[in-house]
Amino acid sequence: MNEVAPVILVVSYARISADTARDGHGVEDQHKVNAETAARLGWTIAHRYTDNDLSAAKARVVRPDFEAMVKALKSGHMPDGQPVHGVIVVADDRLTRRAGDYERFVDALTYDEGRVYADAKGPKNLYSEDVESMGLFGVVISKMEVRKMQRRARRSHRSRAERGIPVGGKRPFGWKADKLALEPEEAAWLAKAAREVIGGKSLHSILREWQEAGVRTINDKEWASRSLKLALWNPRLCGWRKHNGELVRDANGIPVVGLWEPIVTPKEWMAIDAVFSARLGPNIKADGTVTDYRTPSYLLTGILRCGKPRGDGQICNAPLRASARPDLSGGYLYQCPSKEMGGCGGTGRNGAKIDEFVTEVVLAKLEERAAKTTLEDASWGGEGELNHLMSKQRKILQAWQADQISDELFFPENQKMEARVKELRADRTRHALRQQRAAEVTGDVRERWNSGQLDLAQKRALTREALHAVIVLPVGGGGRRPFNPDLLVPKWRD
Incomplete structure (x- = not known):
């Protein structure tokens, strides 16, 4: 191409150390390389996309910038209307590590004629079948390497578990920084709570006592019911350890004893395990419907995710929470939690409008794949x-x-x-979920949804059946702007 072509510049990091991310050198160095490459080829940089610290190898990881790039390539222009004619990629093994993503990228790039592409080695013609095949082969090789690394990591974790060595990360509540010696005051609270659970006391009562006494987590936060339950249900309490959800056992089936000091006896922990295990199982109604244990008050609580980029290039990805806002049409707002609560506090959208849009796309998706099988025996x-x-x-x-x-x-x-x-x-x-799908994902799902035949728990179950999540991208520019559905990115289940 003789004209100066606007180019989408993809800066796709897989992992950056904390020090590099903090001082910015890694980002700046790669931006410099990208600018030099664009200048050498006579191309103009239109935008930089960065999915920092988001693995391209994991199927469930959402990479908002990659998705936005594919969307811009397919349409041929940026959201502001600026045309785009190609891509420069810093490291092609960081762009895609799964064949499906690579094929989507190539399909979007070659959607129109005359698009350009370059990587660290120079320009390439992705319209050539040979070049595309070599790229796909590279993705396969990269995926094989990722799997090797994952297997080595799993073997290492298993070996540490079998030797009773504590896992990495922060110290657990009840133990000192070495994760071996007990923190006397914290251990005493855990021991007391463990024996109270065995004696029949409710978690709610124990939690209220801890809150009144000012017992805090290792992150200096108030205890919640779930975190207290997990702490008491952890076999570390009696000196054992779980790996991949199972107790680590020796060749005779007896649990391996770890190197740390226990807080309760194995028999006491087994009693706790029996108490909590008896409560397991889905909340299944008489009609086979699986619902939340505690149904939230809003349709998309826990499903919406904040897509605002952080300073290091990662997206926030915190679940948006709903709160009443009488000043808004609809009366409520979905908002990213504050930094103290694990979010960024920088994204907020009119809840009623988001619910209306997502409901429509979910119903359309469910209608497409309305069940054609007969309802099996409910028992x-x-x-x-x-x-x-x-x-x-x-x-x-x-x-x-x-x-x-x-x-x-x-x-x-x-x-x-x-x-x-x-x-x-x-x-x-699985049986209950099959019943729910067969009963609810039918051709009249829209009528039953809108007529009030489905309660909120059922609507949320159907929404989760269709969606992994919805990424809420930032509006930009400050102030209130008209609702823009293009800033909502649904992540569909297969």
């Missing part, structure tokens, strides 16, 4: 086996706690029952 066939196993587990646990059976007999037998109970509970949940 689940595993209820009897599950109840029998849970009763048997309670009896064997009581016998072990009373020293009537040995560790060598109890742990292997209990492990088998735990595995089967887990399978049955998962199957029960």
Whole structure:
């Protein structure tokens, strides 16, 4: 091309160290390389896209800048109307590490004739089948390398678990910075709470007592019911450890004892585990519907995500929360939490308008794939086996706690029952979800949605059935602006 072509510049980082991100040298150096490349080719930089610290290899990771870039390429212009004719990529292995993303990128770039592309080695013709095939081959090789690294990491974590070595990260509540020695005051609170749970006291009562006494988390925040439950349900309390959701055991099926000091005995923790395990399972109504344990008051709570970039180039990605705002049409606002609450506090949108738009696109998607299969038998066939196993587990646990059976007999037998109970509970949940989909994702879903036949919990379940999340991109420019649905990026489930 002889004309000066506006170019989308993709700066796609996978990982940047805290020091580099703080001083900005990594970003500035790559921007300099990009500017030099554009000048050498006679191209003009229209925009820089940066997905910093967001892995291109993970299917569930949302990369807002990559999605915005593909959208701009497909349309041939930026949101402000500025035309674009190509891309410069800093590191092609950071642009895409999955074949599907690479194909989407190439399809968008070559949507019109005459688009240009360059990477660190220089310009390439992505209209050539050979070049496109080589790029796809590179993505496959990159994915293989990622999988090797993931396997090595998993082996390392497993090895540490089997040797009883504490995991990385912050110290757990109840232990000192070395994660081995007890923090006496915190450990005493945990021990007291553990024995109260075994004695039948509710988490709510324990939580209220902690709040009144000023007991704070290691991040100096108030305890919440969920965080307290997780702390008490953690087998670390008795010196054991879980890996991938399962107790780490030796060849005889007996849990491996860690190097840290325990707070309660194994028998006490097993009693806590029995209390909490008995409460597991979805909140299933008589009609098979799976609902939230506590249904939020607004449709998209926990589904909307803040897409505002941070100073280091990452998006905030915090779940937006809803709050009443009588001054707004509709009366409520979806807003990113403050920095103290884990968000950035910089994104807020009219809740009623977002609900209206997302409802429409979700209903359209559900209508497209309206169920064509007949509703299967509503009853689940595993209820009897599950109840029998849970009763048997309670009896064997009581016998072990009373020293009537040995560790060598109890742990292997209990492990088998735990595995089967887990399978049955998962199957029960899948069955209930199948019932819900077959009953609700039908051709008249719009009529039932709008007529009030579906309650909020059912609407949220259907929304989650269609969407992973909705990224709310920043408006920009300050002040109130008209509602723009283009700034909402749905992330659909397959």
